[in-house]
């Protein structure tokens with residue numbers, strides 16, 4: 001079967017999707033790229049790591065000549081004049097970018113319910129959310145539409161939907177994958193990462209994505225050498241204890257399975273208690289500045305208005321959804337003079353503490369494990385209170401705060417029949433070691 | 449009652465002389481048609497990231513050194529958030545809590561004006577208001593300038609007069625041009641200046657409420673605006689009023705400042721460190737390299753010229769522009785030390801006069817005049833071959849025709865043969881016998897009649913200094 005035929009079949013599957021995981025299929029672009037790959041393969045090119053593989057991108061990564069919207073009305077009609085670095089790297093490796101997937105507006109959410117393009121459903125149970133904010137990308141892989149997709153993770157937006165949808169999702173070390181072309185939410189936390197059904201696939205696509213990019217000062221080279229340990233020590237933070245009974249039970253069972261091959265240790269990360277609180281200062285602060293450029297002047301949606309001030313007010317008032325507006329206001333307040341030291345500066349100090357505590361914990365443990373999310377996928381519309389939604393990220397936010405690489409891999413199903421993810425975190429730049437360890441753990445979970 | 453103490457602080461923006469913009473690789477070129485030097489980064493497209501221009505950072509460090517600042521080992525870019533159509537990201541990348549350079553001073557008008565800091569930032573774009581025009585009826589945005597590297601230099605309120613503000617800005621400009629940091633061309637906008645002014649009645653009082661004056665487009669306008677604002681504040685206080693903290697715009701055609709916005713309306717810029725950029729780290733080694741690469745600065749050149757025997761007035765003029773000082777150095781390299789003063793005279797009285805009349809910029813003008821020609825003129829003057837009048841006659845010809853002075857003096861009526869001058873002097877003594885007697889009796893002034901007689905007879909072709917020398921010699925015999 002040629003790449004082109006394969007891509008056609010893939011597009012047909014996406015068109016029959018009932019989860020609303022895609023916002024748009026890039027049919028023309030995908031078919032053109034397939035022909036190119038077919039020609040290269042016919043010419044005997046064996047260097048393409050992802051030859052012909054369809055990859056779906058979250059709607060916050062830009063592709064030259066294509067629309068990108070962050071699932072927001074405010075970017076209506078925006079067509080990118082340039083490619084994100086991940087797009088360049090994927091296409092160079094022979095991947096076919098098949099379409100853009102649904103997300104919480106500007107990646108602000110944990111359920112993919114705040115999109116301007118409607119909710120995405122969980123392919124395992126259409127009445128439930130796929131998690132978020134990268135819900136479309138997670139559902140696309142879980143529903144078998146594509147083998148790979150990319151998401152972005154600012155506070156858990158890859159790992160939590162991976163957990164809800166029963167697949168693998170990875171948030172690399174901060175800076176391991178270039179953010180150039182990722183529409184920023186919170187610049188110091190945002191990180192692009194992949195979804196796939198197994199860790200071998202995650203490893204394959206991660207190796208294509210990772211590496212320093214001169215267009216992103218915060219990008220870095222990761223340590224590609226894998227630490228060889230006789231017995232890997234898994235630390236369990238005693239503070240990560242707020243899970244629902246069924247999630248906790250599944251996690252305990254998973255740990256028991258590991259104990260034959262891994263050493264299990266208790267570790268303590270006391271400041272992570274404040275991780276969610278400081279996340280909701282740091283992320284909205286950065287977002288309030290990052291999202292200021294959506295003003296209706298150069299691109300995207302512009303409201304009819306009589307003068308400049310009204311253009312700003314109406315464009316932003318009508319263009320952004322409620323959750324985005326809530327966070328912009330929160331951030332603008334935290335940064336305003338007179339409050340900056342009490343909120344933003346203090347939050348940065350706590351962030352420093354969390355980093356230091358992880359450093360200490362990693363002296364005791366090689367990786368740190370926990371449930372990915374305190375609960376399994378909830379029903380659409382079930383959680384409407386913002387604060388309860390914010391608490392969904394309590395186990396995932398700490399890795400963003402410390403810039404650590406972390407994965408969520410499936411570890412079976414709870415009594416309610418829904419999957420729950422198993423989170424593994426590693427020291428900064430130890431992405432390769434993390435993947436290697438996750439593969440071993442995955443084997444154990446599968447082998448029962 | 450009318451005696452007030454004046455405190456002026458200047459905030460000066462200089463455009464750094466880089467090929468490319470602060471955070472992207474677009475060219476810095478103010479001459480280009482609108483929106484041609486732009487890219488996704490400097491137009492603030494979704495998803496773009498800034499990358500520091502190393503050249504701009506080095507120029508910032510160099511500027512800090514030239515300004516006697518402390519170069520910070522660690523400095524940070526911050527975002528200054530506000531909405532305006534010429535600011536595509538809706539924030540300006542600047543430096544706030546941790547600037548690249550702090551402290552320092554500039555010498556001006558015989559004083560040391562202390563500096564608060566110097567920090568790097570990016571420029572905004574330009575708006576063209578065409579409301580009501582047939583084609584557009586609105587405002588147009590040109591983003592060519594957007595992202596151009598700037599250095600903001602902030603002084604302490606040490607300046608106590610409009611004249612000193614003027615001198616300070618001149619000194620700053622001179623420093624920046626010498627060190628190759630900026631062209632500092634106010635007309636082209638590569639030097640911009642805002643001025644904070646407050647007055648108070650005595651030393652013991654705290655600084656008065658300040659007004660910030662913007663929109664001065666020349667050195668003279670700065671002086672005029674400051675003078676106007678001081679008078680305005682004095683009158684206000686004398687009549688029992690209060691100065692309010694506000695921004696005022698200078699209107700040069702009206703010669704007045706007008707209120708633009710008061711502090712209550714001032715924006716909160718919500719500064720915070722830019723998470724997209726890594727801090728600037730300056731190593732000791734880097735600093736040493738920059739220090740070593742710093743060219744000789746105007747203060748040092750001036751001192752050197754004075755040590756070589758020039759007056760302060762001459763040294764000041766010759767160091768006003770680096771190109772001129774460099775040119776003067778080339779001239780004196782071809783002269784003996786006793787020729788330097790005459791060289792300075794010729795450069796100041798003749799060369800600069802010609803330069804002012806030509807339409808060329810100074811560097812291009814100086815390129816068109818061979819320093820060796822000036823040396824030749826100095827030697828002719830020293831030898832008494834030509835007088836000032838002849839110098840004045842042949843100087844423009846020398847430039848226009850690109851001919852050496854030795855070629856040109858052939859064509860002019862010059863009495864350089866000493867025996868001929870002796871003859872002329874003897875004639876003059878005979879015609880002014882009583883003056884001659886007076887002169888011999890010790891009346892110096894009596895020589896005037898004799899010398900002017902010689903000049904008249906020679907129709908200005910004799911050199912008065914040579915005439916005097918001969919006269920003295922004859923009187924001593």
Ligand SMILES: [Zn+2]
Pocket residue numbers: 469472473474485486487488489490491595
């Ligand atoms: Zn640019």
